[in-house]
Amino acid sequence: MNKIKVLVVDDHPMVLEGMRSMLAQINFVHICGTVCSAYGAVESIKQLTPDIVITDINMPEISGIELALKIKNEFPDVKVIAMSTFKERSYISQMIQNGASGYLVKSASKEEIEEAILSVYEGKLYMSLDINLSATDKQELDNIPILSSREKEVLLLIADGFTNPQIAAKLFISLHTVDSHRKNLLTKFTVNNTASLIKLAARYNMV
Amino acid sequence: MNKIKVLVVDDHPMVLEGMRSMLAQINFVHICGTVCSAYGAVESIKQLTPDIVITDINMPEISGIELALKIKNEFPDVKVIAMSTFKERSYISQMIQNGASGYLVKSASKEEIEEAILSVYEGKLYMSLDINLSATDKQELDNIPILSSREKEVLLLIADGFTNPQIAAKLFISLHTVDSHRKNLLTKFTVNNTASLIKLAARYNMV
């Protein structure tokens, strides 16, 4: 059996080293390279022709989300596994939409990484969301409200400091409508003013 | 020369592996252990008697900040190096106040880690703040306003959704005073309403 060629992209040398060390223990995996920025990633893929790219989501300048899109466009056969701390839950769906096949938390064990690589290599999806979360973390995830797209728009504009009339003008809707969305946001987040709303939204990486 | 005994604490196995691999390349360092939670750390220090503990700041349940305090109380001779992504800048001062001797970003290179360990072992302070920051990150750091302790209190209460009258009651000060602090916060953050204020404060890990 040919080894699965894996390229790792992360801006933290420490994580790269960790991945390198962990992947070295998996016999069916060959680490064909590690890259510390999304800039070098595309070039490296061209040269090293990996089967799977494991990439951090949070990177300066070019995020893992954009990188996933680029990879899917230029190298449709290359599978992408996104990696991050559990906190960036809201980014995961974007990552999947951009063609990623898997999601790993950075607290993943060697076994999980192994499973993720195998699953993704076989064309399946792999998600390691529920693992390694503390009880409070899980509860937090469950409490993240589901917003409509319009509500998301309004939320972002609120967070950027726009007043209701300004938001109404921007979205070409009535002031009353903005007010309704705003009320619904407060209800969905079970808070009673803007400060709490934005604090929570920030914690969930929605703003 | 005796090797410097180092214990690493981090809840991400990947980072632990990375540190282990990087420290293994430094000849004057002996990794006497790695621990994946602050709970085990104290016990391990007792058994392994490290010279230096390198600990992540962000850990579930017990943070690195609390851990640093515990270590300084129970093992005053053990030096502590705090480690995190650059984002938690606001925690650094707390870490230092709690007796940490150094600060490493997770994007630190082997050389930086080497230097940090040496410096701290010799009783100096080591800070790796300005390294590996992108231009925009640096600019952001520069723009982080310096708040008085009172302002921090007020900011936290605002973020928790308390109104000015409630804050006044909690802090035993006049409503007018709260209002002044609030105005000063808006000025210092160069924003013009609460939503923007909390969004920024959240980004700077102040709430």
Place this chain on the structure above:
DNA sequence: ATCAAAATCCCTTTTTCAGGGGATAATAAA
């Protein structure tokens, strides 16, 4: 001892928010 900064308090006016109510098309899901 002096100066600067921080923290405190006071006032006014305009604007915005919060919370309450309810209603109607359009769309998506069952």
Place this chain on the structure above:
DNA sequence: TTTATTATCCCCTGAAAAAGGGATTTTGAT
């Protein structure tokens, strides 16, 4: 096709925040 959701619009009231002005007393640093 019926139901539920979403997005839209409207009204009201009182509370709170934004923005402007200014003043005094602690506290900390030089």
